[in-house]
Amino acid sequence: MPQLEEGLITSWRKRSSCVSKAKMYELTYAFPITPWLIRALDQLGTLEYFPEFPRPFYRLTVRDSFQLKGVEGAPSARLIIFRGEVDAICRKIGKYIDPDAE
Amino acid sequence: MSQSIIYLNNAATSWPKPEAVLRRLEGVLQAPPGLQERGGTAKADASGGPYTDPDTCRRTLADFFGAAVPDRFIFTSGATESLNTILFGMIPAGSRIVSTVIEHNSVLRPLRLLEKRGLIELVLIGCDREGYVDKEAFAAEVEGCSMAVVNHISNVTGAIQPLKEFSAAARKAGAVFVVDASQSAGVVPVDITRQGIDVLVFTGHKGLFGIQGSGGFYLSPHLECRPLKVGGTGVYSSLEEQPDEYPIRLEAGTRGLPGIISMEAGIQWIHREGQAVLAGRVDRLRRRALEELGRIPGLQIFAAAPGDSDRKAAGLFSFLIKGQSPEETVFILQESFDIRVRAGLHCAPRIHRALGTWPEGTVRVSFSPFNTDSDVDKLVQAVAAAEEIA
Ligand SMILES: Cc1ncc(COP(=O)(O)O)c(C=O)c1O
Numbered sequence: 001m002p003q004l005e006e007g008l009i010t011s012w013r014k015r016s017s018c019v020s021k022a023k024m025y026e027l028t029y030a031f032p033i034t035p036w037l038i039r040a041l042d043q044l045g046t047l048e049y050f051p052e053f054p055r056p057f058y059r060l061t062v063r064d065s066f067q068l069k070g071v072e073g074a075p076s077a078r079l080i081i082f083r084g085e086v087d088a089i090c091r092k093i094g095k096y097i098d099p100d101a102e
Numbered sequence: 103m104s105q106s107i108i109y110l111n112n113a114a115t116s117w118p119k120p121e122a123v124l125r126r127l128e129g130v131l132q133a134p135p136g137l138q139e140r141g142g143t144a145k146a147d148a149s150g151g152p153y154t155d156p157d158t159c160r161r162t163l164a165d166f167f168g169a170a171v172p173d174r175f176i177f178t179s180g181a182t183e184s185l186n187t188i189l190f191g192m193i194p195a196g197s198r199i200v201s202t203v204i205e206h207n208s209v210l211r212p213l214r215l216l217e218k219r220g221l222i223e224l225v226l227i228g229c230d231r232e233g234y235v236d237k238e239a240f241a242a243e244v245e246g247c248s249m250a251v252v253n254h255i256s257n258v259t260g261a262i263q264p265l266k267e268f269s270a271a272a273r274k275a276g277a278v279f280v281v282d283a284s285q286s287a288g289v290v291p292v293d294i295t296r297q298g299i300d301v302l303v304f305t306g307h308k309g310l311f312g313i314q315g316s317g318g319f320y321l322s323p324h325l326e327c328r329p330l331k332v333g334g335t336g337v338y339s340s341l342e343e344q345p346d347e348y349p350i351r352l353e354a355g356t357r358g359l360p361g362i363i364s365m366e367a368g369i370q371w372i373h374r375e376g377q378a379v380l381a382g383r384v385d386r387l388r389r390r391a392l393e394e395l396g397r398i399p400g401l402q403i404f405a406a407a408p409g410d411s412d413r414k415a416a417g418l419f420s421f422l423i424k425g426q427s428p429e430e431t432v433f434i435l436q437e438s439f440d441i442r443v444r445a446g447l448h449c450a451p452r453i454h455r456a457l458g459t460w461p462e463g464t465v466r467v468s469f470s471p472f473n474t475d476s477d478v479d480k481l482v483q484a485v486a487a488a489e490e491i492a
Contacts, residue, residue, distance in 0.1 A: 017429070017446070024429075050491060053438040057491075069430070071437045078433060 007094030008037065012079070012086055023081040027090065032073045041068070043096050068093065108441045108477045113257050113285060113418045113448075113468035115307045115314060119368075123311050126367035130360050156357055159366040160349070163318070166369050167302060168293035171323050176352045177362055180317035181284040181305040182208040183330070187352060188280060188301055188319060189213060189251075191328035197248040198223045200277070202235045203452035204256045204263075209282055210452065213251070229456050232406045233259030234413060241271040249278045254292070255285035255416045258453050258464065260388070261406035262290060262414040269298030278325060284308060284317075288372055289416055290381060294320060301325065306361055311368030316361025327352060380471040384417035387469045387478055392419065394482040400424040400489045404457050404464055420448075420457075420464030423485070426492035428465045431485075435465075439484035443467050 008029055015024040038058045041047050045062035056072040065084050070077030081089060109117050160172035169175070178184045189212040193199065199222050201209060216222045225247070227240045233256035244250050250272040255262050265281060272279035280301040283292050288309030294302055299320075306316030321327055332344040333354035345351060372380065392405055405419035423431050432445035447454055447463040454460040467481065 048491065050438075050487075053434075053487060054440075055438045057434055057438045069433060074437065080429075 007091075008033075008097045009090045009094050012090055014086075015078070023086075025079040025081070025086055027068075027077050027079050029075050029077065032075045033070060033077070035072055037097055038072060040097050041093075044093065065089070106440050108439075108473075108480055110467045110469060110473065110477065110481060111442045111444050112470040112473075113308065113466060114444055116309065116311055116470050118472055119311050119313075119364075120371040122371045122374075123364050123367040127313070127360055127364055130363050156359065156362050159362050162366050162369055163320070166373075167287075167304075167320060168295045169302075169320050170295065173348050174321050174323055175318055176321060176349045177316075177318045177357050179315050179358065179361075180307070181206075181282060181303050184303045184305075184317060184319035185209055185251075185282065186212050187330040188303070188321075188327060189216065190330055191352075192278065192301075192325065193222060193249055195221045197221075198225065198246055199249050199251065200225045200227065200240065200243050200247045201251040202227045202229065202240070202253060203456055204229050204233055204235060204253050204258070204261070204450060205251065205452065206253065206257060206282065206284065207449045207451070208284075209251050209253070226452065229256075229261070229453060231404070231457060232413075233261030233404075233453060233457075234406065235263055235268075237264070237267055237271075240268060244271050244275040244277050247272075247275060247277045249280060250275075251280045251282065253282045253285070255283075255289070255418075256406070256450070256453060257285050257418070258420050258448050258450050258457070258466065259404050259406045260416040260418040262286070262416055264412040265297045265299065267412070272300075273298055285416060285418075288368065288377075289384075290414075291377065294322075306365040306368070310365045311371060312364035313361050315358055316365050321348070321352075329354065331355065375471070381417075383471045384469045384473075385415075387473050387475070388415070388417045388419065390475060391467060391469075391478045391481060394478065395421060395485060398482075398486050398489050400492060401485070404459065417470075418466060418468035420459070420466045421485075422459065422464055423489045423492050426488065428463055431465045431488050434488045434491075435481075435484050439480065439487075441481055441484050443481075 009027050010030050011028045012025045015026050017024045038049055041060045045060055048059045050057045060068040066089050067080045068077055160175040163175045164172040185208045203226050213224050217224045225243045227236055229235045252263060252268050269279045278300045281299045282303050284305045286292055287304035300322045302320040304317055306312030307314045329344055329352050331354050335350040338345045395401055400423055402422045406415035408415045428445035432443055435441040435443055444466045448466055454463055
């Protein structure tokens, strides 16, 4: 599992998908994601956040590039890449979201 | 954690297992290996249950599946190994083989490999939008075939194929009739003699409530099959070639005894509870789910809709939320609602072309008798919530 520099995302792992074309990854966060950090993802693209779900669900879509989704309090999330490299995308997310700034 | 999970992925692997299966497994694993199997002297396993060896289990299987010769039950690691053994070990080169578009990859891939090697000509019969195979086309195409392979229950829509009609057509054509009962064994009655089955393939970890890595097949006494693997059998060890005697001819290596015993314990549990009672419970859940989900506007359901007596359905179906990938629906159900269902092609790629769900597949819901009305209600609530955000 590749390790990234410190930041929100510490590592990623390719997930095998039943549907062959999908590029799907599981990202590991440095700690369980908080509502504050979820809202901060807004800077990257279109964020949808559903706090009324039993475990609040969020979905960030960056057009023509990737989708990131997960639930509040979880230490991981799913990344689906339409275009781009996983390392670059993880670094981009990490650059915008600084966990220490909370 | 596991207590709060609503598990609706029983067509993949059933969960939970009956207490009786868990207790028998514990007994087997605690007993010294020599006492568990052939050659041992114990009369009871460590859990106090009756002593079991694979041959006892063969008799249980013969009784359960209506077969005359227990020694023609071969134990394997599951349906995939069974199908590979049969398809690579029984088909003469130059044969024409008929199968269907509802097959699992454990049938399709070996057959495609044989086709690619130039050893067979393969014909796949289509199905309707509910997963029922075209019987007339099958009857026409089976002529001139040496083998027909049919999946008893679609693992995508739950359609139960009328086996007797298929076996009659295969018999008339002189084709060996192979049934993949992975989804039906333990779930609906399967009777080798009455349904005219020549080779029956089953897996342990679904409707028989056994563990993963267990299963087998039944080979009618008039048929021969070459082994896929050869090796130690524990008997006739002075021979340097694989013995011809069944079942050991096809069972080289140490058998997975815990798996074998888990299947036997599962069958005994099914007998005690009553297969019809268990099936009735699952059918009620399926109907309730389909009725309630049918009220959600943005949902497309892919379910067998039983009509006449030939169109029966098992406790599983698929659906799609318009504007949402199956992957996303399953992610939301799992992560936000703790509901386990499955997304994708379900290892049965060809049926999705008939359903119009290629290439992303569907979301599949599959029940077991351990599910409850409350599980259905929670599923419906979760699907409605996922649909709202599609
Ligand atoms: C119809 C069908 N055939 C074959 C298989 C493969 O079974 P096993 O896991 O025992 O190899 C499955 C299970 O996924 C199935 O649903």
